[in-house]
Amino acid sequence: MPVDTTLYEELDVDPTSTQKQIRSKYRKLAMKYHPDRCKEEGAAERFAKISTAYEILSDEEKRNKYDRFGLEAVTGAEGPSMGGFDVFEQFFGGGGSRRSQSRGPQKSEPMVHRLNIPLKMLFQGGTKHLKLTRHKPCDDCDGSGVTDPSAIVTCPDCRGSGRRIVIQNMGFSRIQTQTTCDSCGGRGKSIDPTKKCNTCNGRKLVTDKKDISVSIQPGMADGEQITLAHEGNHEPGKEPGDLIIVLQVKEHTLFKRDEGPNLVMERELSIQDAMLGSSFSFTHLDDVEYTVTLPACSPDKVVCVSGLGMPYHGGFGRGNLYIKTSINWPEDMEYSDAQKHLLQKIFGRVSTGNTEGRPVEAGSFDPESIPRDHNRQQQQQQGHGGGYQEVRTCNIQ
Numbered sequence: 001m002p003v004d005t006t007l008y009e010e011l012d013v014d015p016t017s018t019q020k021q022i023r024s025k026y027r028k029l030a031m032k033y034h035p036d037r038c039k040e041e042g043a044a045e046r047f048a049k050i051s052t053a054y055e056i057l058s059d060e061e062k063r064n065k066y067d068r069f070g071l072e073a074v075t076g077a078e079g080p081s082m083g084g085f086d087v088f089e090q091f092f093g094g095g096g097s098r099r100s101q102s103r104g105p106q107k108s109e110p111m112v113h114r115l116n117i118p119l120k121m122l123f124q125g126g127t128k129h130l131k132l133t134r135h136k137p138c139d140d141c142d143g144s145g146v147t148d149p150s151a152i153v154t155c156p157d158c159r160g161s162g163r164r165i166v167i168q169n170m171g172f173s174r175i176q177t178q179t180t181c182d183s184c185g186g187r188g189k190s191i192d193p194t195k196k197c198n199t200c201n202g203r204k205l206v207t208d209k210k211d212i213s214v215s216i217q218p219g220m221a222d223g224e225q226i227t228l229a230h231e232g233n234h235e236p237g238k239e240p241g242d243l244i245i246v247l248q249v250k251e252h253t254l255f256k257r258d259e260g261p262n263l264v265m266e267r268e269l270s271i272q273d274a275m276l277g278s279s280f281s282f283t284h285l286d287d288v289e290y291t292v293t294l295p296a297c298s299p300d301k302v303v304c305v306s307g308l309g310m311p312y313h314g315g316f317g318r319g320n321l322y323i324k325t326s327i328n329w330p331e332d333m334e335y336s337d338a339q340k341h342l343l344q345k346i347f348g349r350v351s352t353g354n355t356e357g358r359p360v361e362a363g364s365f366d367p368e369s370i371p372r373d374h375n376r377q378q379q380q381q382q383g384h385g386g387g388y389q390e391v392r393t394c395n396i397q
Contacts, residue, residue, distance in 0.1 A: 002067035002161075010053040015067070016159050019058065026054040060160070064188060067161045068178070108241030111232030115245050117216060119252040123285035123310060125218035132212050132243070135205045136234040141197035143236030145204040151195035155184035162186040204236050214245050219261060219313030222249040254282065261310040261319030266326065267294070274299070274327050284308065292323065299327045 002008075008015050011025050032038060033047040056062045062074045115128060137143030146152055154160040158181035168175045180186040196202035214226060224247050232241035249257070256264045269278060274297055281291045294303055302324050309319025335343070 004070040007053040108235040110242045128214045136208045137236045138200035140199040145202040151192040155190045157183040160188040162188040219311040263309045
């Protein structure tokens, strides 16, 4: 039972009345109390009330909301969306108000598709073709789900509200709750199973495959969205929804892109290259081969090449290319006496620092080759440290 029956009383109909009964009653009352026809006192006010009642009760969504929450839930602070004359003109002809015309049908929910794009396409731009599966109203039943429109009736269990009221007795009190109607699934309508559409099996929708072309502009970023109007799912009684393409960039073998228009590449150098400088060539995302000359540099130095980054999206010019260098230290760095003598001539004698302590000599070893548990047990038995010390070098960036 609706929480408020005022609007039904205005039209002199029962809350269980069908749309056809409500429409018929409104037509009679509107003709009777229209100010141009009826000169009785209060006719204009009465006409406005029945028009407002019809505006709400003729819309299934508004009617369900009114039945569940009352008049305030559908009128709000500004009152109904149309005046009495607008409803009358819309019903009997005349085009209705501008506001009612501009609202139009609702739009279906947008459809989101994530599209994997190679970094090279984001650099050069291009067109990506894909085949999408969407939903659209069944053509055979016009999205009704039945072969005969008369097979769609108001759910007898919820009376079209889509909700059922459950009352539970808790001692001396009664608790009333609302739940979704099990019979109609909250739709407020039920269908005769014997008259379901054979094509969509009563689901109202069928799948549709369509070829979509997506234009990729140079400089677009990972996660950027492209909206294609009316290319998404299409629900019955609504406009087709939009298709939202979300770009996802595939990992590149040479370049990484930062948050802006810049590119980053890593370059491993030998000791000779780091000390003396070097040159190397690579093929860029524009298929042009470039040769970069690096100066002598320290470990983890970053070198900038201006103008070799990504294009600016919607603008001119390009970002920068940052080359992050690292040094490949050889595992065995044993030198002959002649090599040591040459290095001393270049760099001078090796600094020895403070030499007042007891002289010891350090050698290289593999820490994994030592049984650590046995070594720790020996140290505990001897009662002193001893053993070995593992030294790790960390580069802080």
